[in-house]
Amino acid sequence: RGKRIAVPATSANLGPGFDALGLALGLYNTCEFRPSNDKEIFEENLKENLIYQAYKYSFDFYKEKQVPVSFDLEADIPVSRGLGSSAACIVMGIMAAFDIMGRDFDKKEILKIATSIEGHPDNVAPAIFGGAVVSILENNQVYLEKIAISDKFKFLALIPDFRLSTKEARGALPETYPKADAVFNISRVAMLVLALESGDENNLKIALQDKIHQPCRFKLIPEIGKIEEIIRDSRALGSYLSGAGSTIMLVLKKDDQISEKEIREKLGKLSKTYDLKALEIDKK
Ligand code: HSE
Numbered sequence: 046r047g048k049r050i051a052v053p054a055t056s057a058n059l060g061p062g063f064d065a066l067g068l069a070l071g072l073y074n075t076c077e078f079r080p081s082n083d084k085e086i087f088e089e090n091l092k093e094n095l096i097y098q099a100y101k102y103s104f105d106f107y108k109e110k111q112v113p114v115s116f117d118l119e120a121d122i123p124v125s126r127g128l129g130s131s132a133a134c135i136v137m138g139i140m141a142a143f144d145i146m147g148r149d150f151d152k153k154e155i156l157k158i159a160t161s162i163e164g165h166p167d168n169v170a171p172a173i174f175g176g177a178v179v180s181i182l183e184n185n186q187v188y189l190e191k192i193a194i195s196d197k198f199k200f201l202a203l204i205p206d207f208r209l210s211t212k213e214a215r216g217a218l219p220e221t222y223p224k225a226d227a228v229f230n231i232s233r234v235a236m237l238v239l240a241l242e243s244g245d246e247n248n249l250k251i252a253l254q255d256k257i258h259q260p261c262r263f264k265l266i267p268e269i270g271k272i273e274e275i276i277r278d279s280r281a282l283g284s285y286l287s288g289a290g291s292t293i294m295l296v297l298k299k300d301d302q303i304s305e306k307e308i309r310e311k312l313g314k315l316s317k318t319y320d321l322k323a324l325e326i327d328k329k
Contacts, residue, residue: 047079047117048144052136053175053327054122055129056200056294057167059241060253060285061233066192067129067178069171070200071325074133075119078141080112087113095131099138099162104146106158112145125208127288132168135159153187156180160187168288175329177241194326195244201295201305202287203272206318209265214289217261226256246282249296253283262290268315275311280304 054072058064076096081087090097096116104111116137122130139158143150152173159169160182170180170189177192237252239245263269263286272293276284281295281304297304305321312319 047077047115048141049075049077050137050140051075052133052140052172053129054324055132055168055171055288056127056202056292057129057165057171057288058255058258058285059177059237060259060283061230061237061255061257062167062179063230063255063257064165064167065179065181065234066237067167067171067180068194068200069175069177069327069329070128070202071327072121072128072322073327074122074130074137076137076141077117078114078144080145081115082113083115084113086115090116095134096138096141099135099159100142101138102162103139103142103158107146107148109146114141114145116141123204123292125210125291126204127209127211127286127290127292128202128204129168129172129288131211132159132163132172135162136169136172153189156187156189157182157185171327175327177326179238192238192241194241197244197246197299198241198249198282199297199299199301200324200326201281201297201308202320202322202324203293203295203308203312204320204322205266205291206320207267207291209262209289209291211289214258214262214265217265218258219261222257229254229256246298250283253285253296255285258289259286262286266291266293268317271315272312275308278311279308281308 051073053069057067059066160166166180170178181188240248287294
């Protein structure tokens with residue numbers, strides 16, 4: 046028997062916190078891995094499979110001799126929907142490599158490697174640490190704080206049946222921003238972290254606004270106007286594009302039962318198919 050690893054889905058940005066904030070969710074990719082003698086299959090998987098690539102990257106990072114490995118993946122996180130499926134695979138590969146190299150499971154060390162593969166820390170950090178996280182990687186040093194999200198809120202993922210590539214969604218963003226947009230986002234990120242902790246609904250609503258990535262990315266989502274209308278008419282406290290999309294995350298009051306049913310009915314009338322999934326926060 047091999048060893049098992051489970052890594053949670055994540056929802057990055059949380060509106061204004063582009064490349065900085067992320068949240069781990071109760072939806073998982075799980076794998077069983079074991080050292081393998083079949084070097085050929087290992088090499089073959091390395092060409093396309095992110096788990097194997099992250100595994101190999103970790104051995105190279107520490108200049109250790111490769112040990113071929115095989116992974117059996119059970120993937121519950123939908124791909125290219127802004128729910129951190131790539132981050133989960135990267136973290137999985139690194140964790141397996143740490144296990145086989147016999148290294149301590151130092152989470153900050155794992156985060157450092159994962160961020161250098163993914164390029165931004167906001168999915169891999171909550172995937173490793175659980176809960177909601179603010180993370181900064183600067184000069185190879187990881188800085189991290191956890192946000193204690195109030196239990197007055199719950200999260201509902203509106204998952205479209207179409208994919209959005211992170212590369213394309215990052216390519217849609219401008220290189221520079223006006224000072225007013227920077228100020229707009231700075232004030233909201235600060236407010237968001239505090240409102241998530243305090244449970245203040247009014248502050249949460251305004252704090253989820255963003256001018257850095259959502260305005261450009263919403264244009265990549267078909268029927269966005271109709272979806273926004275449904276969200277506006279629902280009793281959602283706020284919503285944001287999860288990661289680079291295509292999932293839209295709704296924040297609701299914990300005890301709100303009706304919104305979910307209403308939203309589901311209205312989504313059923315649109316031309317694309319949308320899955321609505323209530324997701325718990327993974328607190329590790
Ligand atoms: N912060 C990243 C982005 C998350 O918005 O592009 C997606 O991987």
